[in-house]
Amino acid sequence: MTDQTEPDVHTLTGPYVLDALPDDERARFEAHLAECAFCTTEVAELRTAAVKLATQVSTPPPPALKARVMSAIEDVRQLPPVVAGQPPTAVRRRIGRRSVFALAAAAAAVALSGGIAIDQYRDRTAAERANQQVAAVLAQPDARTVHGTIQGGGQATVVVSAQADKSVVVLRDLPELPADRTWQLWMIDSGQTAHSVGLATGDLTQVITGSTAGMTAFGLTIEPTGGSRTPTLPAAAMIQLA
Template identity: 75%
Template sequence: MTEPDVHTLTGPYVLDALPEDERVRFEAHLTECTFCSTEVAELRTAAVKLATQVSTPPPPALKANVMAAINDVRQLPPQVPVVEPGPRVRRFTRRSVLTLAAAALAVAAAGGVAVDQYRDRTAAEHANQQMAAVLAQPDARTVHGTVEGGGQATVVLSTKADKSVVVLRDLPKLPADHTWQLWMMDPANKATSLGLTDGDLTRVINGSTTGMATFGLTIEPTGGSPTPTLPPAALVPLT
């Protein structure tokens, strides 16, 4: 376990997922690293909140769903803390967040989405709870599709809750005067806009799920369009 790597182990440590030898070495590291000690305490708090709010018995397909979700997320190098004067802004390592996302899926009893790095902790916890609520639905299902030119679209949806979670990853960069627009389409191809994004995102969508047959992603002029511009960059069947 090299010194740069040790900072990425806060998430597995909180979930008691480290082998014994790594656990012993990491606990020794905690006595010297204020950054990791603080992150361990905060991740434990987040994990407890997720567990107490969305606890349900796990389904048989849980493990396969969680592993598939992790494979869809690009790994980034660990973030090593830099000591600078002034107030410190907390940033979780991406591995820690992915590990907690997997724990949230396990508690919620379904899988398919990994949670992005925390930006604002209060907003992130609220988003985690919304995603877990979708994943906990008995009819929750996950669908995947590729994006023209590169990237992937994943949708976790529950018709019963009339909610979905949309995850877009590795989208190509668009010209400054264009944007990505998200759509839900019914069996007659009537499209309902889900909003715009300049790049990768994880978004909880309330409504616009019941009766829909396809998730679509298009490239539109800045500000979006009332109807999809064809051909679409991605079409993902929801069944």
């Protein structure tokens, strides 16, 4: 397949990079690509540009962008007019590349906005699920709320339901710790045995399932990153639950 028999094949580099070619045109272009050094180079450049555009966009595009792009595609000429004094192929390649970069930018922005929307949906769903779990504990008939201060600053609130064997721990305004330290949460039973129920690097609202019924105190300690098997004393907070 040559330039003489397929004069428009060079204009397919952009749609090929964006995976916008139907199967028959993709097969035709890939056969041409094996013989054309210019198109091979242009495909590589456009792929690099598309990746950079996708990673450098920092704000989501307006919701109507995709509709505008899809609508405008029908009005874009496949081939530009021939300009006097310039070879037709050179003009086609120069103008075609500029149009393709614009299309690549729009496609990257649309793809990125889709990823942002998915992430936002997941974050919102997780937050809603957490709120429902907290509300379920607070609604228990035996739910009891206790408060305590944290050494060095901050507040701890624990809502306990022995009936549901769940508790809600709320930590606020915690002092900042060194990079190699973390907060560790404990539930202490009547035999004074501490059971680890999680780690925190900052403010936290956490639902604890199990390790609640029969517990007499909640403790908060500062531990090495990754936590400890037993609490390091003295504790930053010790709140009596019973």
